[in-house]
Amino acid sequence: MTGERRHRGNRVREVSAIGATPATPNPADASSRPAESEPDARFTFANERTFLAWTRTALAFVVAGLGVVQLLPPFPGVPWGRHVLGVPLIVIGAVIAVVSYGQWVRSQQAMRRGEPLPRSALPRILAISIVIMAIISAVVLLVSALVK
Amino acid sequence: MAWTRTAISFAAAGAAILKSHLVPGLIVLGLGLITWVLPRLFPGLGTGHASRQRRLLIVTIAVTAAAVVALAVALTAKARG
Numbered sequence: 001m002t003g004e005r006r007h008r009g010n011r012v013r014e015v016s017a018i019g020a021t022p023a024t025p026n027p028a029d030a031s032s033r034p035a036e037s038e039p040d041a042r043f044t045f046a047n048e049r050t051f052l053a054w055t056r057t058a059l060a061f062v063v064a065g066l067g068v069v070q071l072l073p074p075f076p077g078v079p080w081g082r083h084v085l086g087v088p089l090i091v092i093g094a095v096i097a098v099v100s101y102g103q104w105v106r107s108q109q110a111m112r113r114g115e116p117l118p119r120s121a122l123p124r125i126l127a128i129s130i131v132i133m134a135i136i137s138a139v140v141l142l143v144s145a146l147v148k
Numbered sequence: 149m150a151w152t153r154t155a156i157s158f159a160a161a162g163a164a165i166l167k168s169h170l171v172p173g174l175i176v177l178g179l180g181l182i183t184w185v186l187p188r189l190f191p192g193l194g195t196g197h198a199s200r201q202r203r204l205l206i207v208t209i210a211v212t213a214a215a216v217v218a219l220a221v222a223l224t225a226k227a228r229g
Contacts, residue, residue: 038197048150048200048204049150051204051207052150052154052207053150055157055207055208056153056154056157059154059158059160059161059211059214062211062214062218063157063160063164063218066161066165066218066221070164070168070221083222086222087219087222090218090222091219093218094211094212097208097211097212097215098212101205101207105201108201112197
């Protein structure tokens with residue numbers, strides 16, 4: 001369909017035909033933000049349960065770190081061994097808690113807007129953390145064995 | 149159930165700290181109690197999107213605070229042996 005020209009004073013404005021592609025919304029215009037609606041309650045609860053599962057994982061890391069520092073006997077020849085293991089565990093727990101909240105917010109926003117869910121960095125963080133802690137543990141044990 | 153499991157995890161963290169430090173352990177136990185009891189005391193608190201987001205932010209802050217307390221205990225406490 002062809003456009004229709006209207007004269008408004010000295011300006012000529014072309015009016016789009018019905019069915020044409022709407023103009024790209026101006027990001028600065030608040031009214032052009034994607035419309036949000038409450039998603040299915042099941043998805044909201046599933047997102048919340050995922051957040052709580054990660055929260056429990058974070059708390060488990062914190063408790064593990066505390067347990068290593070407080071309950072393990074000292075490594076022979078390596079007096080700082082328990083802190084090297086325990087402190088990163090506690091820090092990782094805090095990081096997981098904060099990142100999981102951000103993930104909940106992004107996922108909930110995507111569901112409210114009908115957009116694809118964002119990728120989660122948490123599995124990668126968890127895997128890398130476990131590998132690093134395993135390497136540190138191996139190093140501490142080796143040093144302890146060599147110094148003995 | 150998920151909230152109950154989370155409260156139990158908080159209790160475990162608090163008990164682990166309570167073993168050696170009374171006050172920090174009670175703080176962490178208190179944080180867990182707050183996050184578990186809050187939606188039950190104020191049922192309207194968790195119905196809307198903003199309310200839900202606020203409640204989960206409180207939980208995140210509580211877990212981070214528990215981690216900070218645990219870190220302080222780990223760095224300052226006299227450990228076994």
